[in-house]
Amino acid sequence: MNIFERIVSSSRIFKNRDVLRHTYTPDRLPHRDEQIDTLATILAPALKYETPSNILIYGKTGTGKTATVRFVSRQLEYVSSKLDVRCTVHYINCELIDTQYRVFASIANALGKNIPMTGLPTDYVYCEMKKALDSEKRVVIVVLDEIDKLVKKGDEALYNLTRINSELENAKVSVIGISNDLKFKSYLDPRVISSLSEEEIVFPPYNAEQLKDILEQRAKLAFHEGVLDEDVIPFCSALAAQEHGDARKALDLLRVSGEIAERENSERVTREHVKKAVRKIESDQVSEAVRTLPTQSKVLLFGMIILTESGYAKFTTGEAYSIYRNLCRRIGLDVLTQRRVSDLISELDMLGIINSIVISKGRYGRTREIKVEMPIEDLKKVLLEDYRLENLLKYEKDLKSLISLDTFGDV
């Protein structure tokens, strides 16, 4: 027997692991009937070649926004093809497609144009998209997932998209925006807000009971019968419910628990496996984030670690910057300006690797107070995988003594 076949067929735990991934759209969405109904009611006019209202959908991560939209669009497209109505849904994830140019290009390309990734003037792309849309009588529903990411780079794309209907002869366009940032509207032009949010749907977080239903539904498809201990699903649900009812997290937890159990050659998935999964997920996220950091940020972070190890549990932007500058010089890396480093610090903060708050020390100025959040040993291990940072190791003691002398100066 082929070794892969043996490995694949020998899974005592999983029947179908993919069911637990968040890309999977189940054929039934528990506890989202209300939202599904509302969405379907709003979109129904599309089947009569009328423009559906634009919709804004709110809800935190893992509340089923994307799954619901996917689910409803699939049904809509199915019915429209049966009724022979030209009605399509175009899904755009604004985390990847995050500029006006790329949104237009993505729509145009979906309709058969061939617009390159970059290079053309944006208004040209806009015209091409318009032509493509208007080439026949149709309704196109554009779904902008993570719309807040797009808005951060200006609201022009939305402005143009919500106004486009007045320039079209045959086609109708309607926009569904999905956001998990409740206050993203404040970045928008009031005119865009009013046209974009003709309808609003809010997705509340799931509670532990509801998460349990979701997990049970998926577990039936994903696992072999009887491999889950009774308390595994309630435990996963409870943990995820604490974290603002995130179904995605609950599913990840269940999947990773299963994977750990499988790797341990266990016949059952137990509460202990879930506990291990919690730890694994956390540490994986951090190391992945650190690994993919730009070199400059890595050096900056390394400097922060040196500071922490030297007994500075908290430090300021200026202190971090001066260490960073020293490190850069030693390994021949360009030194960025303090302004830029300040932004890098904010990024590290957003990733949750460090914690920084702006405080005022009165006479002694206003600055960020920074502390490293994650276990420094783990961070160090990941950082040193980068060959450019390996060399820094030999300066470590040197710098520590420098800091303890409180000179903080240049070397």
Next chain:
DNA sequence: CCTCCACCGGAAAGCCGGGTCA
């Protein structure tokens, strides 16, 4: 109550590597 520190963080502009087009 005022001052003044040591930064914050917005705006704008420059550079660079990706690309198109005629």
Next chain:
DNA sequence: TGACCCGGCTTTCCGGTGGAGG
């Protein structure tokens, strides 16, 4: 080939500021 466009990263410039100490 040169003129031009785009996006990401970075620098330059600069107005703004909470609160300890005078």
